[in-house]
Amino acid sequence: MPSRYRVAAGWLLGAAVFVLAGPRPAPFVAAGLGLALLGESIRLWASGHIDKTRALATGGPYAHTRNPLYLGSLLIGLGVVVAVASPWAAGLVALYFALFYPRVMREEARFLGEKFPEAYAAWASAVPFFLPRPTPGGPRATRFEWSRVGANREWRTAAALPLLVALLYLRGQAFP
Numbered sequence: 423m424p425s426r427y428r429v430a431a432g433w434l435l436g437a438a439v440f441v442l443a444g445p446r447p448a449p450f451v452a453a454g455l456g457l458a459l460l461g462e463s464i465r466l467w468a469s470g471h472i473d474k475t476r477a478l479a480t481g482g483p484y485a486h487t488r489n490p491l492y493l494g495s496l497l498i499g500l501g502v503v504v505a506v507a508s509p510w511a512a513g514l515v516a517l518y519f520a521l522f523y524p525r526v527m528r529e530e531a532r533f534l535g536e537k538f539p540e541a542y543a544a545w546a547s548a549v550p551f552f553l554p555r556p557t558p559g560g561p562r563a564t565r566f567e568w569s570r571v572g573a574n575r576e577w578r579t580a581a582a583l584p585l586l587v588a589l590l591y592l593r594g595q596a597f598p
Contacts, residue, residue, distance in 0.1 A: 428522045435518045443506035454505025461497025469576035470566035478538040480545050485558030488549050489527050
């Protein structure tokens with residue numbers, strides 16, 4: 423599946439998950455929200471290190487995994503699946519991640535390897551592709567800056583989480 427469809431498919435996935443949401447016992451909602459908040463924390467941390475196409479991000483979470491944004495998104499997705507308590511939603515979320523994320527991560531790796539060949543090779547040899555290493559590795563050349571978080575528009579994902587919680591609450595009130 424071409425990666426250019428990822429965002430539109432994500433919106434459709436969100437609508438489908440909302441419709442498929444099952445009864446949500448409070449512990450499931452709390453656990454799901456915890457996972458989603460952890461995922462968004464990783465995404466915020468990563469966004470503060472990205473200076474898109476100008477420099478290779480290697481500090482912060484990029485010293486643990488080469489794909490912290492996608493790791494954070496996966497945790498958010500898992501959090502939503504736990505919170506909505508629907509096996510159908512879980513299947514759709516799994517399908518979405520399987521269709522888009524491996525390809526997008528490979529495309530980005532190829533782009534970064536071409537744009538920053540020496541720096542990327544050194545970083546890639548020390549930092550795993552997806553599953554994070556427990557201790558930081560690689561050059562760690564970037565530092566976190568809040569201005570980058572804004573420039574990378576991570577506020578959109580951060581704002582979506584409370585909106586999602588509110589929508590699920592309202593759905594639960596309307597369709598118990």
